Amino acid sequence: MPERMAAGDAAMIPLAQAALSEAEGRLAPAGPTDFRRELTACLMLCAPAGMAEEDRREWLIAAWGTLQGIPADLLAAGAQAARRRCTHPSQIVPAILETAEPLWRIRRADRQRVTGALARMRGPARPAEPRCTPAQARRIIEALGLDVPAPGARPPRPSVPDWLRERIAAAATPETNTAIPNEDQ
Secondary structure (H helix, E strand, C coil): CHHHCCCCCHHHHHHHHHHHHHHHHCCCECCHHHHHHHHHHHHHHHCCCCCCHHHHHHHHHHHHHHCCCCEHHHHHHHHHHHHHHCCCHHHHHHHHHHHHHHHHHHHHHHHHHHHHHHHHHHCCCCCCCCCCCHHHHHHHHHHHCCCCCCCCCCCCCCCCCHHHHHHHHHHCCCCCHHHCCCCCC
């Protein structure tokens, strides 16, 4: 729908603004609490026994930086997939991205389409096609020598040539001849 919107569709602007607000809401990045909860749970399940606290902290900072901007629901879905299949911390971030990236890409494309449609709606309206006035139309008709009846007048009925009228009259029987209009009567 939004990609078909054109300049001057001002009545559709509120709808497009609501769609843009929804699209931006679906792209709201996860907060620190979301990252801490999801990444720590993943790391706890697959961190090697010998991984020091400092190494865990560095890993969390690197993972957070790599996943910066991801929406909270996509982070949660990706982290859930990572907890199911990852056996080493180096597998966690790729597993999260593999799960989240397709939906994240679709959401960004949706926002881009709505933003483009909104820009087209707010753009300059297309100018109305110039049309001639009735007086100009009469002058054009006269200049071209066209025989056009005046507005509201009935066009004249085409006259039947005499030779055709005679043929029809000769071929018709007296019973059917009454159906043919006779201008003389």
